[in-house]
Amino acid sequence: MDNIALWMSQPHYGYLEIARTCGVKSLVLELEHGTFDLASLDQFLAYTKAIGMPTLTKIIAPNAESIQQALDFGSDGVIVPHILGVEHAREVTRAAKYPLTGTRSYAGGRVFDYARPASNAFESENRRTKCFAMIETAESLEDVEKIIELDTVDGLFPGPSDLALARGRGAYAFNDADRADLQRVAAAARSAGKSWVMPAWTSAERQFALDEGAELLVVATQTMTLRAGIMATIHTLRDERIVA
Numbered sequence: 001m002d003n004i005a006l007w008m009s010q011p012h013y014g015y016l017e018i019a020r021t022c023g024v025k026s027l028v029l030e031l032e033h034g035t036f037d038l039a040s041l042d043q044f045l046a047y048t049k050a051i052g053m054p055t056l057t058k059i060i061a062p063n064a065e066s067i068q069q070a071l072d073f074g075s076d077g078v079i080v081p082h083i084l085g086v087e088h089a090r091e092v093t094r095a096a097k098y099p100l101t102g103t104r105s106y107a108g109g110r111v112f113d114y115a116r117p118a119s120n121a122f123e124s125e126n127r128r129t130k131c132f133a134m135i136e137t138a139e140s141l142e143d144v145e146k147i148i149e150l151d152t153v154d155g156l157f158p159g160p161s162d163l164a165l166a167r168g169r170g171a172y173a174f175n176d177a178d179r180a181d182l183q184r185v186a187a188a189a190r191s192a193g194k195s196w197v198m199p200a201w202t203s204a205e206r207q208f209a210l211d212e213g214a215e216l217l218v219v220a221t222q223t224m225t226l227r228a229g230i231m232a233t234i235h236t237l238r239d240e241r242i243v244a
Helices: 013-021 038-050 064-072 086-096 121-128 138-142 160-166 176-192 203-211 222-239
Strands: 004-008 027-030 055-058 077-080 130-135 155-158 195-199 216-221
Touching: 004 013, 004 222, 013 038, 013 222, 027 038, 038 055, 038 064, 055 130, 064 077, 064 086, 077 086, 086 130, 130 138, 138 160, 138 176, 155 176, 160 176, 176 195, 195 203, 203 216, 216 222
Parallel strands: 004 027, 004 216, 027 055, 055 077, 077 130, 130 155, 155 195, 195 216
Antiparallel strands: none
C-alpha cells in the first residue's frame, strides 16, 4: 500500500496510530480547511518523522511563510493551493527550494537534526522535499504545462471540486468534462517527467488515477473513514435487530 495515503484534517494521534496499524503508510495533512495550528502541526510532524511515515502538507495559503513553516517542521513536501497562472506559481513555489533554485530561508532544527548542516545539505533537502502545485483554478489549468516545467515544482495535485466550480460546471461529478481536465493534468506531469497525485475517493477515480500514472492516491479523508466505521456498526446492529 505504498501508493495510497489518508487525508487528515484534525491532529488526532490515536487516529494516526490506528491507521498505521491497519497498514496505511502515507498521510496528507489538511491545513486550509482543517484544525491544525502551528503548534499542533509542529508536534504532529515530529511524530510522523519519528515513526518514518511520509507526510505531505496542504498548506493554508500560497505564500512563503506557509511553505517554509511546513517544511521547517519536517513535512516531506507541500501542496500549494490557489495557484493562478505560471507567473504566480513561479513566485510562490520559489519558497519551497533553497537557493539558487529558489528562495527558501534557512532555519536550523529538525530538518538538519539540530546540528550545523553539511555543505551539500541544501541540495539534498531540495531533492528530498517535494512541492506540488494544486491545479484547482481555471488559470492554473490553462498554464498547467508551463507550471510543471518550473524547477521549483516537483509535481501536480488537482483539486477536482474547486476546478469544476472554477470552470463553471458546478459540483464535481467525475463526468466527461471533469475527467478531461484531470487527464490534462496527468498528461502535463507525464510530459515533464514529473509526478502527480490524485484525490480518489471512489473506485472509478482510483482506477482512472492508476491508468493515468498517478504516483500517489489519496483514498479517504479522516471523516470519511470515521463515518464509514460508524455506519458499518449501525448496519450490523440493524441486521441484529438491536436498533431500528
